Amino acid sequence: MVVIMKKPTRYxxxxxxxxxxxxxxxxQVAIKQVDFDENTDGNSISExxxxxxxxxxxxxxxxxxxxxxxxxxANIHLEGNRNYASxxxxxxxxxxxxxxxxxxxxxxLAQDGTNLLSLMDIEGNGNMLxxxxxxxxxxxxVRVEGxxxxxxxxxxxxxxxxxxxxxTNPLTITTSQRxxxxxxxxx
Amino acid sequence: MxxxxxxxxxxxxxxxxxxxxxxxxxxxxxxxxxxxxxxxGSNEATINQATSGITQFVxxxxxxxxxxxxxxxxxxxxxxxxxxxxxxxxxxxxxxxxTIEANGSPGMNVTQYQKGDANEAIAVAKHNADVKQEQxxxxxxxxxxxxxxxxxxxxxxxxxxxxxxxxxxxxxxGVTYQEQIGDNNSSDILSFASRGSARSYxxxxxxxxxxxxxxEVNAVGNNxxxxxxGNMNEALITFGSExxxxxxHQNGNSNTATITQY
Numbered sequence: 001m002v003v004i005m006k007k008p009t010r011y012x013x014x015x016x017x018x019x020x021x022x023x024x025x026x027x028q029v030a031i032k033q034v035d036f037d038e039n040t041d042g043n044s045i046s047e048x049x050x051x052x053x054x055x056x057x058x059x060x061x062x063x064x065x066x067x068x069x070x071x072x073x074a075n076i077h078l079e080g081n082r083n084y085a086s087x088x089x090x091x092x093x094x095x096x097x098x099x100x101x102x103x104x105x106x107x108x109l110a111q112d113g114t115n116l117l118s119l120m121d122i123e124g125n126g127n128m129l130x131x132x133x134x135x136x137x138x139x140x141x142v143r144v145e146g147x148x149x150x151x152x153x154x155x156x157x158x159x160x161x162x163x164x165x166x167x168t169n170p171l172t173i174t175t176s177q178r179x180x181x182x183x184x185x186x187x
Numbered sequence: 188m189x190x191x192x193x194x195x196x197x198x199x200x201x202x203x204x205x206x207x208x209x210x211x212x213x214x215x216x217x218x219x220x221x222x223x224x225x226x227x228g229s230n231e232a233t234i235n236q237a238t239s240g241i242t243q244f245v246x247x248x249x250x251x252x253x254x255x256x257x258x259x260x261x262x263x264x265x266x267x268x269x270x271x272x273x274x275x276x277x278x279x280x281x282x283x284x285x286t287i288e289a290n291g292s293p294g295m296n297v298t299q300y301q302k303g304d305a306n307e308a309i310a311v312a313k314h315n316a317d318v319k320q321e322q323x324x325x326x327x328x329x330x331x332x333x334x335x336x337x338x339x340x341x342x343x344x345x346x347x348x349x350x351x352x353x354x355x356x357x358x359x360x361g362v363t364y365q366e367q368i369g370d371n372n373s374s375d376i377l378s379f380a381s382r383g384s385a386r387s388y389x390x391x392x393x394x395x396x397x398x399x400x401x402x403e404v405n406a407v408g409n410n411x412x413x414x415x416x417g418n419m420n421e422a423l424i425t426f427g428s429e430x431x432x433x434x435x436h437q438n439g440n441s442n443t444a445t446i447t448q449y
Contacts (some may be wrong), residue, residue: 072448
């Protein structure tokens with residue numbers, strides 16, 4: 001799970017790695033803070049580079065879905081305001097993608113099964129995102145940019161849940177059985 | 188006396204109408220059939236072609252006027268090898284109806300062109316057919332009913348309140364493209380057979396407002412793409428089997444996109 005929230009001036013990058021490498025390992029928590037600048041120089045890295053690196057942290061089992069092994073692939077791309085996108089997938093090895101640019105939009109994604117992957121990229125103000133993944137080997141990459149957002153992300157089976165409403169950013173992590181890289185950008 | 192004059196005028200008028208309503212029917216059997224009908228006015232044209240063996244058949248119906256009807260029936264039997272098989276219907280006017288039934292005729296080139304109001308085009312084709320339906324005007328209806336492998340279908344409509352439907356049963360490896368420019372249009376790509384539209388590609392493009400695009404397929408390995416530009420549009424893709432890919436692109440406001448896969 002990757003969550004990106006943008007503020008205009010200074011960046012604080014909080015990178016959390018939670019999860020298990022295998023079923024036999026104990027849960028690990030790694031918190032690493034990295035400064036980066038949009039104008040790459042010296043030891044800093046750009047935002048794009050960070051996103052690229054984080055994209056590679058998605059569990060391998062889910063990354064393989066991006067190849068030909070995927071069962072269902074759903075892709076919705078919206079540009080405009082007050083639009084509604086909905087993806088409902090059941091079964092194994094599914095990919096759901098929602099990309100929204102605009103304001104006042106609403107997106108719902110529901111996946112139920114195994115080997116699930118969701119990619120959600122939402123840019124604009126006043127957007128609503130509701131994602132629910134039920135099953136095993138679940139992964140998602142979420143990038144949200146804007147203000148006045150209402151976000152509810154749920155991964156069950158001892159998974160991860162993140163909720164946000166309005167301009168505050170409450171973040172609650174309960175349990176995790178997988179990698180959960182998170183980027184938070186603010187002042 | 189006044190009543191008598193009225194009756195006489197009514198008789199003369201009905202007689203003139205009867206003369207304007209021409210009917211033409213061509214029936215051909217054997218090989219190398221070629222038929223053409225050109226009509227102007229409120230006419231009705233029918234071409235029946237039945238062939239077997241190594242053969243080719245070509246037919247054309249052109250109609251200009253109001254309330255025309257064009258019907259082409261193609262029947263093929265036996266083990267066939269076709270060459271130059273094609274049928275075309277062109278109508279310019281109002282309230283036209285065009286129907287092509289290519290039962291048992293694989294590899295047909297089917298073309299229907301209508302320019303006018305309230306037109307209706309229906310094509311029934313079998314495997315390896317190439318179906319093209321183009322309608323320019325208002326309140327048009329285009330329907331393609333397909334059975335078999337490798338059918339290519341193109342439905343293009345310009346105007347408002349048009350409807351385009353592609354229905355496939357037990358067909359596979361097909362390609363369908365629907366394009367609608369205008370408002371209040373609807374497009375449907377439907378296949379409910381377990382083998383219907385397997386490993387096929389369907390693409391719908393709509394430009395305007397209040398349009399609806401629906402893809403509903405229960406077969407394996409399909410790819411559906413809906414593109415909508417405008418406001419208050421709705422896209423709906425439902426896949427009821429495995430290895431399907433659904434994509435919706437919408438540009439505008441107050442649109443709705445729904446993808447269901449199970």
